[in-house]
Amino acid sequence: MAIEEPSFKVISKSGTFELRQYAPMLVAETVVDGDMDDAGSLGFRRIADYIFGNNQVQTGGNSSKIAMTAPVTMEPQSQKIAMTAPVALVPAETMAASKQWRVHFVMPSQYTMQTIPQPKNPDVRLREIPGKLFAVNSFTGFNTVSRIQARTDELNAWIGQKNRKALGPAQLARYDPPWTLPMFRRNEVMVEVEEIK
Numbered sequence: 001m002a003i004e005e006p007s008f009k010v011i012s013k014s015g016t017f018e019l020r021q022y023a024p025m026l027v028a029e030t031v032v033d034g035d036m037d038d039a040g041s042l043g044f045r046r047i048a049d050y051i052f053g054n055n056q057v058q059t060g061g062n063s064s065k066i067a068m069t070a071p072v073t074m075e076p077q078s079q080k081i082a083m084t085a086p087v088a089l090v091p092a093e094t095m096a097a098s099k100q101w102r103v104h105f106v107m108p109s110q111y112t113m114q115t116i117p118q119p120k121n122p123d124v125r126l127r128e129i130p131g132k133l134f135a136v137n138s139f140t141g142f143n144t145v146s147r148i149q150a151r152t153d154e155l156n157a158w159i160g161q162k163n164r165k166a167l168g169p170a171q172l173a174r175y176d177p178p179w180t181l182p183m184f185r186r187n188e189v190m191v192e193v194e195e196i197k
Contacts, residue, residue, distance in 0.1 A: 003067075003070045004067065004069045004106075005069065005106075006025050006069075007023040012162075014158070017158045018135075019133065019135055019193070021133050022131055022132050024128065026111055026116065026127070027127055028047050028105050028124055028125070028126055029104035029105075030124050031100060031123075033101075034101075036143075036145055039100075044072055044103065047104070050119045050124045051068065054119070063117065064117045066111075071106075071173035071174050072103065073104050074103050075104075075169055075170075076100070113126060133194070135158065135193050136155075137152075137155040138186070138188050140182065140186065141187070142182050142185070143172065152170040155170065155189050155191055156191065166192070167193060172188075172190075173187065173189075173190055174187055
C-alpha cells in the first residue's frame with residue numbers, strides 16, 4: 001500500500017531542483033533539542049507514538065491509529081535572545097550549528113483539525129499550514145550534516161538565480177526508513193520562497 005505524501009504542483013524543474021506549489025496541510029509537530037541526528041530520532045519517536053495510538057478521538061474517549069505518511073521533515077529553529085526592546089529572533093542557524101529542531105509529519109489528507117485525534121503528549125501539537133511555494137533540491141544517500149549543508153547552499157544559489165526570495169530556513173525532508181539502502185534513499189532540502197505576483 002502506498003504511503004501518502006503532501007499534495008503539490010511542480011511549477012518548474014531544472015536538474016535536481018524544483019519549484020513546487022504545495023496545497024494546505026495539517027501537520028503533527030514537536031520541537032526537540034540536540035544535534036540533528038538525536039533530535040531527528042527523538043522527534044520521530046514522539047510523533048510516531050502519537051500516530052500509533054497515544055491520542056484521543058474527538059468524539060469519544062478511544063484512541064485511533066493514524067496512517068504513516070512521508071516525508072518526516074526537520075527544520076532548525078531560531079533561538080530567542082532578549083534585547084533592550086523588542087525581543088528579536090536571530091536568523092535561523094545552519095543545519096550544522098542548530099541545537100533545536102522542529103520535526104513534523106504531514107497528516108493524512110482525510111483529516112481536518114475538527115476530525116483528527118488529539119495528542120495526549122503535550123510536546124506534540126497539531127497545526128494547519130496554508131499552501132506555500134517551496135524551492136526543493138532532491139538527493140539520495142546518507143543525511144550527514146555536511147551533505148545537507150552542501151545541498152542547502154546549492155539550493156540557495158538556485159533560488160538566487162531564479163530571482164526568488166527565501167522566506168525561511170531550509171528544511172530536511174526524509175522519505176525512507178533508516179534500513180533503506182543509501183542509493184535508494186529519497187531526501188530533499190526545501191526552502192519556502194516568496195511568490196511573484
